[in-house]
Amino acid sequence: MTASNGGFLRLVWTLILLFLFTPVLAQQDSLVRVIAFGAHPDDCDLSAGGLAAKYATLGYKVKFVSLTNGDAGHQSQSGQTLAARRRAEAKEAGRRIGIEYDVLDSHDGELLPTLAVRQQVIRKIREWQADIVLAPRPNDYHPDHRYTGILVQDASYMVTVPDIVPDTPALRKNPVFLYFSDRFTRPQPFRPDIVVSIDDVYGKKIDMLDAHVSQFYEWLPWHDGQLDQVPKDPAERKKWLASNRSKSEPPEWREALQKRYGSDAAHIVHAEAFEITEYGRQPDEDEIRKLFPFFPAK
Numbered sequence: 065m066t067a068s069n070g071g072f073l074r075l076v077w078t079l080i081l082l083f084l085f086t087p088v089l090a091q092q093d094s095l096v097r098v099i100a101f102g103a104h105p106d107d108c109d110l111s112a113g114g115l116a117a118k119y120a121t122l123g124y125k126v127k128f129v130s131l132t133n134g135d136a137g138h139q140s141q142s143g144q145t146l147a148a149r150r151r152a153e154a155k156e157a158g159r160r161i162g163i164e165y166d167v168l169d170s171h172d173g174e175l176l177p178t179l180a181v182r183q184q185v186i187r188k189i190r191e192w193q194a195d196i197v198l199a200p201r202p203n204d205y206h207p208d209h210r211y212t213g214i215l216v217q218d219a220s221y222m223v224t225v226p227d228i229v230p231d232t233p234a235l236r237k238n239p240v241f242l243y244f245s246d247r248f249t250r251p252q253p254f255r256p257d258i259v260v261s262i263d264d265v266y267g268k269k270i271d272m273l274d275a276h277v278s279q280f281y282e283w284l285p286w287h288d289g290q291l292d293q294v295p296k297d298p299a300e301r302k303k304w305l306a307s308n309r310s311k312s313e314p315p316e317w318r319e320a321l322q323k324r325y326g327s328d329a330a331h332i333v334h335a336e337a338f339e340i341t342e343y344g345r346q347p348d349e350d351e352i353r354k355l356f357p358f359f360p361a362k
Contacts, residue, residue: 096355098126099189100198101216103175103208104137105130105154105167106276111244112198113269114262114336117161118358121265126163127192130154131181131212136172138278139286149278157275161268175208177215183229185219190232194239196355198338201243203251216241220343240355241344245337256337259313259320260358266334270306280305310334324359 098119102108108116108128116126134150135143151167158165168184175181189197197220202213220241226234246254262269273280281301285291295301313321313335320337321329340346353359 094354096124096195096357097193098124098196098198099129099192099194100127101129101131101185101188101212102200103131103206103212104172105132105134105150105165106157106273106279107200107209107212108198109157109269109272109276111200112336112338113157113161113272114265114334115260115338116163117265117268117272118260118262120162122357125192127188128154128158128163128165129185129188130165130167131185131215132170132172132175132208133167134172138283141278146278150276153276153278157272160271160275161265173208175211177211177218182215182218182222185215186223186229187232189219189223189239190229190235193235197239197241197344198244199241201246201248201254201339203248204246205248213243217341217343220341238345240347240351241341242338243341245339254337255339256314256317256320257340258352258356259317259324259335259337260356261321261325261332262334262336263332266306269334270302270309273309274302274305313337326360328360 096119098116100108100112100116102111107130112128116128119126133147135147137150138146141149147167147169154165154167166188170181197216199216200209200213202210202217204210204213221238222228223235224238228234242258243254245256248254281294282291285294293304295304310333313332317335317337318329321332321335325332347355
């Protein structure tokens with residue numbers, strides 16, 4: 065074989081490999097990367113567990129981050145013993161649907177919107193190369209929830225500024241920042257800009273919640289005076305959890321469902337809703353459909 069023939073064959077093989085793998089590479093580049101921040105190691109699961117399961121099913125990358133270690137959320141355990149338990153529960157919840165789950169070390173009930181924690185949030189968003197960032201609104205009954213919202217809000221522009229947290233490369237494109245849904249009305253009520261049906265993954269969301277044994281079978285029922293209602297058998301208590309968490313969606317979500325699901329909206333039972341914040345990139349309808357590839361074609 066001459067040198068020229070060898071070069072020609074190498075060129076042919078290169079073209080074949082590009083032809084075979086370019087679609088895969090293009091698909092990987094188009095995958096949406098999602099990061100969600102909660103105050104405690106079950107908050108993201110409650111507000112976006114269904115959405116996370118839908119993305120994970122498509123092979124998209126999702127990370128949940130708890131800004132506190134949850135070391136005060138129990139009636140009889142506390143401190144590092146409880147923190148270790150809740151960290152393990154969060155990891156198991158993430159494993160069950162195929163996402164990553166980080167738990168940071170601020171104390172439960174003591175989270176403050178400090179510069180140090182804001183820098184942690186900025187690093188997490190940048191390291192994840194996030195396209196979508198989710199967090200609670202900064203008006204809520206729990207100070208940890210409020211301050212989580214403020215911390216993510218304060219990070220929303222800074223993730224694009226290279227001289228802020230220079231040890232982690234800044235994002236060249238600002239993500240879309242979304243709020244979790246809530247029931248609070250002051251200073252303004254939640255606005256359901258994007259409502260996603262999770263009927264197809266509702267069981268997976270319950271699988272996630274079921275992993276947080278300390279919360280959904282111990283602390284929350286005890287706090288609500290319903291601990292005696294929790295079944296002892298693991299299978300029965302999971303059914304109890306699914307039934308207890310199954311609630312009709314607010315009527316104001318229906319318009320957003322109908323906008324994107326059309327006549328199918330009438331049959332949707334379980335959904336999660338999100339509000340587009342003013343602080344990140346403002347997506348148009350075409351980008352919303354790319355970021356949320358779950359809606360029927362127009």
